[in-house]
Amino acid sequence: GRAVVINEQLSRRAALHVGHTLALGPGLSLPVAGVVGDYGNPIGQAIVGEALFRRTFPAIEPSRYGVRTGNPQGLRRALTEAFDVPPARIIDQAAIKAFSLSVFERTFSVTDALNVLTLAVAAFAILMSLLTLAAMRLPQMAPVWAMGTTQRRLAGLEILRTVLLAAITAVLALPLGLALAWVLLAIVNVEAFGWRLPMYLFPVEYIRLMLFALAAALLAALWPAWRLSRMEPTGLLRIFANER
Incomplete structure (x- = not known):
């Protein structure tokens, strides 16, 4: 009061x-x-x-009244018989909660499937991008090979370059993602709905995600590096001659 x-x-x-x-x-x-x-x-x-x-x-x-009971069906019958309350006006909150939780469980299952699909597409995109970059970099590596650097060393340098590129990308993407999340929670959601969700930080998960990104980049770089290490010298000579 x-x-x-x-x-x-x-x-x-x-x-x-x-x-x-x-x-x-x-x-x-x-x-x-x-x-x-x-x-x-x-x-x-x-x-x-x-x-x-x-x-x-x-x-x-x-x-409207809220009644706590351990026998919702019995209470429903009593209200219907004693007070002639239409069954449609009686809401079982526990049943609604159970139904909502089951819907959420199915939603999470769909989300997990979509996450797997998204990661598979991302992995394929990384692989194709690295293969394209490797093919574009061959003309730049042919002169280095012609100066005496072995193909095995060139392949190792390519793997190192890919991992460093992935690390730099992850370091730049993390603050950008956090800033985007803050904008969505603190500005967009407030303007659209009038309420704001709290934002929590999970440093351990971010480190794990960066490690996964580095592992994915490493796995994707192994194939181009293996192809480079196994390439015939005549192929590198033709690339070197064409670039000259």
Whole structure:
């Protein structure tokens, strides 16, 4: 009866924060005691005590009730028989929760399948890109081979170059991805829905992801390097002659 709690949507839209005063009705203004996250709710809401609500709005009669029970089916039958409540107006929250969790489980299964597909496509793209780069770099390596560097050493240098390129890309991509996530959570989501999800950092997962990226780049570079180490000298000579 001395304060009001508002959700994040109302706080952002009305620029209300803890300590500000909110007018709830004629002659009733209360300070804001807290702002709560209300994910998924599209409207702004304010919460006051039940006694204050009854005194302030005596003409409003409650039409929805929440009842805790260990026998939902028995309660449903009792309400239907004793008070003639239509079954469609009785909602079993536990059943809804169980159904929602089953939907989420199926969603996660689909997400896992899509992750595997995405990683497979990315691996194929990395392999094709490295093969293309290796073919483009042959004219640059032919003179080095002609100066006396062995093909095995050239292949090792190509692997090292690929791994370093992947490491630099990962180091640059990580802060870019974090910045993009912050923009989506703190700006886009707030403008679209009025509420903001918290952003958490997982350094161990980032390190693991970078290691996976380096391993993928290493595996993708092995084939071009093996082809370079096994290439006939006549092939390198033709490339060297054509480039000259």
